[in-house]
Amino acid sequence: MIRSLYVRMVVTFIGVVLVSLIVSFFIAAKLNKPEVDNQIDQFVIRQGKEIIALYRQSPNKDIDAYLSSVSRLNYNIWLYKETGEVKYYSPSPQKTKHVFSEQEVKRVIQGGIYRSVERHRPGFLRVVGLPFEMGGRRYALFVQLREDKILTIMDRVSRIVLFVVFIVGSILILIAARYLVKPLRTMTLATRKLAQGDFDVHVDVKQKDELGTLAASFNQMAKALSELEQMRQDFVSNVSHELQTPLTSIRGYSQILKEEELSAAERKEYIDIIQQEIERLSRLSENLLKLASLESNRHPFHPETYSLDEQLRRVVVFMEPQWSKKQLELDLSLERVEITADQDQLKQVWLNLLGNSIKFTPAGGRIRIQLTKDEQQVAVQVADTGVGISPEALPHVFERFYTGDPARERRKNGNGLGLSIAKKVVDLHHGNIQAQSEVGQGTMFTVRLPRRQSW
Structure with missing residues (x-):
């Protein structure tokens, strides 16, 4: 079995060339045979007429001697008399077995012209028969021209x-096949490197054909895998960091609790801290599982038609202890809107957005929630008068575990996954979420969702 694509291409192309040449040769020979035969017949007829004309110029010459000398010019000649007597002249001592029927001879003697239907023997061209009259006698002169050396050459x-x-053609095919297969070999080597974990591999193929498209797709895949690997490493690093911090606190305070001289108040304070860190770990694991489930595209999805404005009011009431504790002013401007979506998932979005606004808005600040609609979509805006987000950090707020913004230093109970989850949920609903902010002036998140969807 031939496993190499290069060898298969070469064998296939050479086979195609060989078969094409053979078939073309026979087709051309078949199509041109009538014309070639006609040209040969016309030539032999002219030669026969010249033989007769030359003899008539010297009628007293011995016809046997004359035709014998003419045959030496590469002719086979048969001379039939009316009586049926035949004489054969040829430069070859071996007599040809060519036999003309009585009807063919009679027709030529009576003035007709004979043309052979096919070649009668390899090495000989077609035969023509011409009427020949001399001295009151009628003859049939059959002339066959032997293949000339020029024709053989x-x-x-x-x-x-x-x-x-x-x-x-075979040599050119070898070169062309190598040229065609080279990009595939390059991609094969690159694929092996990719399988070994080298995601920085790049295939340099300049062709603009299907191979070029394949190479470009491979490079895009390698780039995506490289970014995914970097994301995985960052994710593992961030998760490790997020887990290590509360575990370190729990371990440290647990050691302190072993000391007997601690007062009851101090012991209660340390136990409260340990509980907070445990709750933080619980939320982290819960959010990680939720984000992984959403990104796997296998998360349970239950769309239903419900009142979005009523859902936002219930979220505000649910979080009343948090915003009341900081004496924040809540301003609601909600149009009556019905939407078809997964109610539980969108509730998580509103809880995250409102929770962030409460967390990063100073006491006495203001939060405004606005719901508007048009024929195609709804828009939910959650704006606050909090610390804001720096321009450098704004493009990264939806990234997991992002902690690069000093203006919004993460509180202990945060884990940097809320906005990532919110964005994923909005994406699953074929919507979009945007953030606008100025440091010291506040932040506004805008969520746009289609009112009706078919899943």
Whole structure:
């Protein structure tokens, strides 16, 4: 079995060239045979007429001697008399077995012209028969021209040309196949490196055809895998950090609790801290599982039609202890809107957005929630008068575990996954979420969702 694509291409192409040459040769010979035969017949007829004309110029010459000398010019000649007597003249001592029927001879003697239907013997061209009258007697002169050396040479040259075409075509096919297969070999090597974990591999293919498209797709895949690997490493690093911090606190305070001289108040304070860190770990694991489930596209999805404005009011009431504790002013401007979506998932979005606004808005600040609609979509805006987000950090707020913004230093009970989850939920609903902010002036998140969807 031939496993190499290069060898298969070469064998296939050479086979195609060989078969094409053979088929073309026979088709061309078949199509041109009538014309070639006609040209040969016309030539032999002219030669026969010249033989007769030359003899008539010297009628007293011995016809046997004359035709014998003419036959030496590469002719086979048969001379039939009315009586049926036949004489054969040829430069070859071996007599041809060509036999003409009585009807053919009679028709030529009576003035007709005979043309052979096919070749009668290899090495001989077609035969023509001409009427010949001399001295009151009628004859039938059959003339057959032997193949001339020139014709033999031409036939040999044509065969050599076909052979040369085959050889040159095969060589060109070898080169072309190598040129075509080279990008595939390059991509094979790159794929092996990719399988070994080298995601920085790049295939440099300049072709603009399907191979070029394949190479470009491979490079895009390698780039995406590289970014995914970097994301995985960052994710593992961030998760490790997020887990290590509360575990370190729990371990440290647990050691302190072993000391007997601690007062009851101090012991209660340390126990409260340990509980907070445990709750933080619980929320972290819960959010990680939720985010992984959402990104796997296998998260349970239950769309239903419900009142979005009523859901936002219930979220505000649910979080009343948090915003009341900081004496924040809540301003609601909600149009009556019904939407088809997963109610539980969107509730998580509103809880995250409102929770962030409460967390990063100083006491006595203001939070405004606005719901508007048009024929195609709804828009929910959650704006606050909090610390804001720096321009450098704003593009990264939806990234997991992002902690690069000093203006919004993460509180202990945060884990940097809320906005990532919110964005994923909005994406699953074929919507979009945007953030606008100025440091010291506040932040506004805008969520746009289609009112009706078909899943």
